[in-house]
Amino acid sequence: MNQFLSFVRKEFYHIFRDPRTMFILLGMPVILMIIFGFALTNEVKNSDIAVLDHSKDATTSSLIAELEASRYFNIEKRLRSYEQVEEEFKKGNIKMAVVLPQNFGSDLLHLNSAQVQLIADASDPNVASTLTNYASAIIMDFQNRITDDRGLPYTIDTEMRMLYNPQMKGAYSFVPGVMAMVLMLVCTMMTAITIVREKETGTMEVLLVSPVQPLKIVTAKAVPYLLLSLINIATILMLSYFVLDVPINGSLTLLVLQSILFTVTSLALGLLISAITSSQQTAMFISLTGMFLPALMLSGFMFPIENMPTILQLLSHLVPAKWYYIIVRSVMIKGAGLEAVWKETLILSGMLLFFLFMSIKKFNIRLS
Template identity: 55%
Template sequence: MRQFLVFVRKECYHIFRDRRTLLILFGMPVILIVLFGFAITNEIHHSPIAVLDEAQDTYSRRLTERITSNGYFDLYQNLHSVREIEPLFKKGAVRMVIVIPPDFGSDFYHQRKAAVQLLTDASDPNNATTLVNYANAIILQYQQEITGHPALPLTIHTEVRMVYNPSLKSVFLFVPGVMTLILMLVSAMMTSITITREKELGTMEILLVSPLRPLLIVAGKVVPYIVLSFIIALIILLMGFWIFSMPVKGSLLLLFMECALFGLAALSLGVLISSVANSQQTAMMMSMMGLLLPTMLLSGFIFPLESMPLPLQLLANIIPAKWFNIILKDVMLKGAGLEQVWLPTLILGGMTLFFLLLSIRNFKTRLS
C-alpha cells in the first residue's frame, strides 16, 4: 500500500510541476463552455426575415406579429409578390421568408388545418434547420393558443430538446457535451500520454524491473487523473450553474456516479492505447483520432444522431460517449433517476468492464 501511495504522490508531482499542461487541463473546459455557451451558439437572435402575407387577415397578421416580436426574428420587409423572394435571398438580406397563403385564416378556422410555407437559405444547412425549428415552435405555440389544444399537425418536427429545453438554450446541451469531451480528454488522453512518457524516458524499464506489480503501476498512474477529471467535471457543472443558470434536475449523487463510470471507461481506453503506442506522440494521435473525434462527432453532442445515415447511427452505439451523453441529458435536464437511465448505464457499465479487462490483459509485464 505504501508503494501505491508513493506512486500516486510521484504522479501528483508530475502533474503539478507541468504547469502548462495543468493550465490547459483546467483552462480548456472553461474556454469550451464559454465558447459554446456564447460564441458558437446555435441560437438565433434577431435574424432578418421577410413575410409574404397573401392572406392579410387577422390570423395571418397576428402570426406575423408573433414571429417577429420575440427577439428571434426581425421583420426586414413585407413582400407583395413571390418574385421578390429570390433577389432578397441572393442579396443575403434575409435568412428566412415566411409565406402565408391567401386562405390562411378561413382554412384555419373552418378546416382546422392551414399551411404556412417557410423558405430558408440552406447554404448554411445547420442554421437553416435551426431557423425552421424555431419558427415551427413559435407557430405551434400560436396554434395552441388559438385552438386551446395542440392536436393539429401544423408542425412536423417537434424535437425532444425543445420540449425539455423550452427556452431553447443550446448551452444546456453543450454542458453535458463538453463534460463528455473533457472527461474523455483528461482520462483517456492524459493517461495514455503519461504512461507512454515513462516508456519514452526509459523509466518504465526500471519500474518493470521492480517488485511493483503492473496492475499497481497502472492504478498508481490512473488514480490522480480520476481525481483530476472529477474536479474538472465539478467545475463544468458549477460554471453551467452560475454562468448560464443551468439547473441539475436529477440527483447529484447519481450524476457523479455516472461521471465516475464514464471516467473509468475512458481511463481503461487510455491504458489500452498506451499498451500499443510507444511514444507520446503516437498516444496523442491515437486518442485524438480514435477517441476524441468519435466522441465529438458521434455522441450526439454537436450533430444530432437522428439525422445521420443508418450506418453511422449504428456505429454510434459502440461509442461510450453516446450513452454517457444520453444519461447526462436525462439526469441533468429531465431529472431522470436510475430507473429511467438504467439501460444506458448498464451498457456503459458493460463497456467499461470490457475495456478494463482488455487493458489489464494487454498491459505488458515485459518490453515486448
C-alpha cells in the same frame, strides 16, 4: 503501500511541473464547456428577415411589430416590391421574407381569413424549417388575439406541451453531450501519454524491474488524473447550472457517481492507448481522432443515431460517451433515477473492466 504512494506522488510531480498539462487538465474543460455550451445550439435566434407589406394598415403594422419583438427575428429590410425578395436572398442579406398582401387587415377582420406568404432560404433546410415554424406560431397567436378568440368554422385548436424543456432551450440538449465529450477528451488524452512518456524518457525499464506490481503502477498513474477529474466534474456541473441555466432535476449524488464512473472508464481507455503505443504523438493522435470524433459524431447529442446506417448504429454502441450522454440526459434533464439508467451503468462498468484488464495485460511487457 508506501511504494504505491510514491508512484502517485511522482505522477503528481510530473503534472504540476508542466503548466501546459495543468492548463489542459483544469483550464480546457472550463473553456470548452463555455464555448460549446453557448455555440452549440439548435435554436435559431436573431435571424435577419425582410418584410414586404402591400397593405400598410394598422393590422400589418402590429403583426410586423410582433415579429420584430420576438427573439427569433431581426427585420433587416423593408421591401417595396416583390422583385427585391430574390435579390436580397441572392445577396445573403436575409434568411426569410414575409409578404403581406393588400387588404390584409380588412380580410382578417371581416372574412376571418387572410394570407401571409413566408419565403425562406432552403439552402439550409433545417434553418428554413425552423424559421417558418417560428413565424407561423407568432402569426397564429396574433390571429387568435385580434379576432378576440372567436371560433372559426372547422378550426382545430392544437395544444402543445413540451416536457422537461418547455422553453425549448438548446442548452438542455447540448450540455449533456458536451459534458461527455469534454470528460472523455481530457481524461483519455492526458492519460494516453503517461506510460508512453516513461518509454520515451527511458524510465520504463526502471519501472519494469521494480518490485511494484503492474496493477499498482497502472493504478498509481491513474489516481492523480482521477482526483483532478473530480474537480473538473464539479466545475462542469456548476457551469451548467449557474452559467448555462441547465437544472439538475434528478439526484445530484447519482449524477456525480455516474460522472465518476465515466471518468474512470475514460482514464482506463487512455491507459490502454498509452500501453499499446510507443510515442506520445501517436498516443495523442489516437486519443484525438479515435475518441474525440466518435464522441462527437456517434454519441447521439449532435446527430440522431436512429437516422444513421445500421453499421454506424452498431459502432455507436462501442462509444462510452453515448451511454454517459444517455445517463446525464435522463438524470439531469428528466429527473430519472437509477432504475432508468441501470443498463447504461452496467455497460460502462463492463467497458471499464475490459479497458483496465487490457491495460494491465499490455503493460506487463519486457522492453527489447
